[in-house]
Amino acid sequence: MNIGLSHCFLAVDDHDKALTFYRDVLGFEVRNDVGSDTMRWITVGPPTQPDVDIVLEPPGAEASAADQETIRDLMAKGVFGRLVLATDDVDATFEHIRAVGAEVIHEPIDQPWGPRDCAFRDPAGNVLRFNQVPAH
Numbered sequence: 001m002n003i004g005l006s007h008c009f010l011a012v013d014d015h016d017k018a019l020t021f022y023r024d025v026l027g028f029e030v031r032n033d034v035g036s037d038t039m040r041w042i043t044v045g046p047p048t049q050p051d052v053d054i055v056l057e058p059p060g061a062e063a064s065a066a067d068q069e070t071i072r073d074l075m076a077k078g079v080f081g082r083l084v085l086a087t088d089d090v091d092a093t094f095e096h097i098r099a100v101g102a103e104v105i106h107e108p109i110d111q112p113w114g115p116r117d118c119a120f121r122d123p124a125g126n127v128l129r130f131n132q133v134p135a136h
Contacts, residue, residue, distance in 0.1 A: 004051070005052055006052070006053065007043075007054075007055055008052075008053075008054055008055070008083070009054075009055045010081045010122075010124070010126050011057060011060065011061075011071055011075060011080060011124065012058070012122075012123070013058075013072065013075060014123060015041075015056060018042065018056045018122065018124060019042055019056070020123075021102070021122050022044045022054070022122075023044065025096075025097060025100050025102070026046075028044040028045055028046055029045055029050075030042065030043070031043040031044060031045060031053060039058065039061070040058070041056060042056040043055050043056075044056065046085075059072050075125045075126075077125070078121055078127065079125075080125065080126065081124070081127070082126065082127040082129070083126065083127075083129070084128075084129045084130075084131055085128060085129070086130075086131055086132075087130045087132050088132065089132065090108050090115075090116045090117060090118055090130055090131070091108050093118070093132075094107065094118040102121065102122070103121040104119075105119035105121060105127060106118060106119050114134060115132055116131070116132045117129050117132065
C-alpha cells in the first residue's frame with residue numbers, strides 16, 4: 001500500500017489577497033479557481049509538486065454558522081491554519097517574503113532539531129514556516 005498527500009486545506013477570508021500571495025509572492029501555480037463570492041475556492045501548488053494541492057477555501061466551508069464564526073475568530077488571532085514548506089534557501093526566501101510586507105513571526109534561525117527555518121503569516125493569518133534542511 002502506498003499513501004501520499006494529495007490535498008490540504010487552508011481557510012482564507014479574502015480569496016483575492018490569498019491568490020496574490022500564493023501565486024505572485026510564493027510562485028505557486030493556480031490549478032483551479034471555482035465558485036463565487038461565498039463559496040469560492042482556489043487550488044494552488046508548487047510547480048515542482050504537481051500532485052500536491054493546497055485548497056484555499058472559505059472559513060469553515062462545510063461547518064455550521066456558529067462554527068464558521070469560531071473559525072473566523074481563531075483566524076483573526078492567527079492560530080488556525082499552518083503549513084510547513086520546504087525551500088533550498090531559507091534566507092533568500094525570508095528576504096523575498098518580507099520585502100512584500102508579509103507579517104514576520106520569526107527570522108531565519110538554525111533549529112536544534114535540524115532545519116534552518118523562518119515563519120510568516122499569510123494574508124488570512126495562517127502560519128507558514130519555511131524549512132531548509134541542512135546539507136549532509
